[in-house]
Amino acid sequence: MKQHILVIGAGFGGMWTALSATRLFDLHGHDSVEVTVLAPQAELRVRPRFYEPNAHQLAAPIGELFDAVGVRFIKGRAETIDVHNKQVGYLDAAGAQQLCSYDKLVLATGSRLARSGTAGVNEHAFDVDQIEQAVRLEQHLKSLADQPDSAARNTVVVAGGGFTGIETATEMPARLRAILGEAADIKVIIVDRGEKIGASMGADISVSIAQASAEVGVEWRLKSSVAGVDADGVTLADRQRIEASTVIWTTGVRASSLTEQIPGERDALGRLHVDSHLKVIGQDDIFATGDVAYAASDDIGNHALMTCQHAIVLGRHAGNNVAAQLLGVAPTPYSQPKYVTCLDLGAWGAVYTEGWDRQVKLVRQEGKALKTQINTQWIYPPAANRESAWAAADPLIPIA
Template sequence: MNQGPHVVVIGAGFAGIQAARELSRQGCLVTLVDRHPYNTFQPLLYQVATGGLNPGDVTYSLRNFSGKHRGVRFTCGAVSGIDPEGRTVSLDDGRTIAYDYLVLGFGVTANFFGLPGVAENALPMYTRAQAIACRDAVFGRLEHYAALPEEERATKDLHIVVVGGGATGVEMAGSLAEMRSTGVPNMYPELDRKRVKVHLVEAGPVLLGPFGHDLQEYTYDEMVKRDVDVRLSTSVARIDASHVYLKGGEEIDSDVVIWGAGVGAYDWVRSLGFELGRGGRIVVDQMLRVKGQDRIFAAGDCSIIEDQFLPQLAQPAMQMGVHIAGQIVSHAKGGQLERFEYWDKGTMATIGRNAAVAEVAIPGRHKPVAFTGFVAWLLWVGVHLFMLLGGRNRVGAMINLGFRYIAWGSNTWNIVGDLATPKRAKRSAAEAEAEND
């Protein structure tokens, strides 16, 4: 039986899961708190949005997680307040949880940068519900377009706009482009696939900004090869129900707008009373303690380390979660805390079938090794399957992705969802967003 300190972990993302797992191994009692009863593997949400995977393939029961880790208990609830003096966490249903140590790992949400009409007319893709809303919007618009009279379809295009040229935007645009080229002819033989347009809008001068120049150029070339309309150094000014308006006066017709242009802190984080840094993220010191606190730690995207920039990716969050577990155990025993040092193992993004980019750190080499094409794609598949929680999820995702690869070009792009009208889909995404605020 675990006899260590009682640690409350808020948030079951990459950081929270790793912290809870490591704390359990080191004999602590852990209460894992999340507003959802499942963990979501966010890097594969775009596959849910385009019908490649089922929602259950990328979500994992937190009850199952706690049942497999000794000393871990799961509580489903939303945090309404934290009392550092009394060492308690309050939930919105009135419950109070006492702690010896507290770990904050609740992540971030979509950032609309205050642009007019974006929250109302664009679909973020940061949660399971949002990915399903994206899927239903694309499916609904295709069905609506197919139902138009032939003479009207002959003069009208269907426009899907993806905003953001990071990994989320690139992966989503590439998947949509392949659906348009391979799936539409099979699913909708009455449609001219050339009239289904995919646009990718990025404010910066390159796609995949954190990657090396050669990989950025490869990504751009692959997007163009897939007939994606790529707009670099192009910022969105506002969005309405039928157009994306760009700074400079240009506009793009839009039937569906998918927003992957950035993330920001939840609004309710300000009420916690901690010092906030860029993007509304909680400031932590080099030991990952929340500034001004000795028993509260923060990890992952919800935190920002003083004088140390870390990418908002899974690897930093996971390493921070493990490091915090060690810090807590050491502090409880009267030991010294250690400075967090991030080891960049590399990063990767997929563009489409047999096309991906990867930078992998090799011990002894100063620079990461770059891969493109099929080799990078295999690395991407292997790493993401390995990182999924639960054997069932790994097998299910492997079967679905493998079937799509083997049966490419037949019925592998049949998106199944509700026939959501644009307004309904956008309202569903807005409701999903509100649930996470």
């Protein structure tokens, strides 16, 4: 009977895990292990682009890719993990409860927007965390054209001045003008706790963020936070009121709640502590990758962030190493010492940085050209043939 590796999740971490595992088995001429991916859909949802328009197009099918490398796909949503009996309970495509057994498990279920307890957020705020929410926001923005001209209609408030908040906000003036017309009196406001524009991103990059915000028409309300959201806008912690028909919540993410079903230490974001091979510490048969893994990316104290930049490399290593464990060959320790940032800043362009201190290397249209290449080419799945897929799944491929 074949041994079984079960990968939960088909995002960047999960997809690359499956490709990398089958790659190593092929290199060793080993065909007695089945690799299965369990996920709600056989597609890679390109989450880093959900701040853009046309979100419904931002998913790449990967069923044929899995077929090409011999990965079995189960359409379903994992709900329970029984570590003792090595079983995962899931709802299948028909909504029926099912069980799937495993010999080795790789958790790659990603993260979700960390919604706060702020009043009215769940009822009235939009977000760009998942493709369905991004589509919902786009439908709402288009509906604004049917509303009477008003300050509230023309105003978008973005709660949170981190990566997602900045990209969403700086793209928004152009999106609104495309819907409401060039003459519309557009107002886009980022509400952020920081003391200066882009403070959470670092001193060097914040200069570019401030320049871009001024040029594209994004205001910042600094040293502030949203105390409440309602159908007509937001109330800030200092009781100031902003009338707005559109409020977008972008205040951080948290690892999938399935991590709570695996005994092990977790960080403040819910990520499981893993060793250098991405095996969950204290669990011999469970690996974690992508946004659910708290993994050291170098030997000077940095850890992988919850980004596709890290999830791609984490996935390649997790797949290689879970396969290596079954083969009895040496694993490849995870290491990703190079860290870069490429932040889209709307019509201004983009800013590209290198290093954990985010030293600016490219700005404006040079940065935008690189960002476009990343968003439309580098992060997409490889071609659906085993040679190119396995070549791309090598964990030792350098990646920015």
